[in-house]
Amino acid sequence: MQPESDDIDFYREHGYWISPVIVPAEVLDAAERGMERFYAGDHDHALPDVPVTRGWQPADGDVLRKNDYASLRVDELAALVRHPAIAATAAALSGADGIRLWHDQLLRKPVDRPGGSARVGWHTDRQYWQSCTADTMLTAWVGFHDVDEVNGAVSFLPGSHRWDVTGLDFFSQDTASLDAALVAQDFDPTPFTPRMRRGQVSFHHCRTVHGSSPNRGTEPRRSLAIHLQPTTNRWRPGASHPNDALVRTDPETNGPDYTDPAIQPLLWPR
Numbered sequence: 001m002q003p004e005s006d007d008i009d010f011y012r013e014h015g016y017w018i019s020p021v022i023v024p025a026e027v028l029d030a031a032e033r034g035m036e037r038f039y040a041g042d043h044d045h046a047l048p049d050v051p052v053t054r055g056w057q058p059a060d061g062d063v064l065r066k067n068d069y070a071s072l073r074v075d076e077l078a079a080l081v082r083h084p085a086i087a088a089t090a091a092a093l094s095g096a097d098g099i100r101l102w103h104d105q106l107l108r109k110p111v112d113r114p115g116g117s118a119r120v121g122w123h124t125d126r127q128y129w130q131s132c133t134a135d136t137m138l139t140a141w142v143g144f145h146d147v148d149e150v151n152g153a154v155s156f157l158p159g160s161h162r163w164d165v166t167g168l169d170f171f172s173q174d175t176a177s178l179d180a181a182l183v184a185q186d187f188d189p190t191p192f193t194p195r196m197r198r199g200q201v202s203f204h205h206c207r208t209v210h211g212s213s214p215n216r217g218t219e220p221r222r223s224l225a226i227h228l229q230p231t232t233n234r235w236r237p238g239a240s241h242p243n244d245a246l247v248r249t250d251p252e253t254n255g256p257d258y259t260d261p262a263i264q265p266l267l268w269p270r
């Protein structure tokens with residue numbers, strides 16, 4: 001089930017790769033239950049109550065629900081993050097000897113409706129990860145059901161991991177402005193939107209431009225993005241990330257320790 005050399009070449013050329021079905025249905029069934037338990041506040045483990053761990057709250061209403069660190073609180077989501085095929089694939093694609101969790105992101109995109117449209121604007125993950133020394137970090141995106149261009153699958157700009165692009169924003173709802181920003185920098189905003197069956201996983205490089213459209217399906221779009229770091233990644237002095245509020249301190253640098261096993265567990269090798 002591991003990527004072959006053609007798959008690795010594809011990832012390195014395009015900045016993304018779509019796996020075959022590698023996550024078993026029972027792991028996804030459990031993750032769905034874990035997602036509901038997460039929203040119900042039925043957590044197995046507590047995290048410090050600091051702004052970075054709050055994310056979407058019921059009082060925010062029926063908007064895009066974005067909650068980081070959900071897998072550190074709910075065991076079924078941890079089991080999905082730890083499913084060995086995911087980190088093993090990430091290691092093969094990125095050329096890492098070992099893979100740790102960077103952080104997860106539980107996302108639930110409501111069905112599009114007047115006054116309630118929710119998209120994810122073009123962005124790169126790297127723009128939010130400036131505190132990292134590694135430039136080969138990547139994301140495994142796991143849908144809990146089939147996804148396509150109708151229900152708001154993640155789209156990628158092929159080859160964009162080689163671009164030096166600015167002016168993008170995860171939270172922007174203004175597609176025209178983000179497209180214009182890309183065109184003004186001589187980049188082509190024509191996306192590729194994969195159709196993925198339940199159990200398939202998309203992998204994208206941290207510099208790949210990606211985003212997603214409103215959900216014009218009939219059910220909320222439910223997913224876990226698993227952000228991953230090579231074991232060689234370290235804190236870059238002068239920059240910061242929300243993870244810094246959770247991880248232990250590295251006595252050598254006096255900065256955040258991105259190898260803290262409680263927050264950034266080793267996922268591969270097992």
Ligand SMILES: O=C(O)CCC(=O)C(=O)O
Pocket residue numbers: 107120125139141153154210211212223225226
């Ligand atoms: O789920 C989405 O629509 C966006 C996900 C994303 O930005 C990511 O996986 O890095």
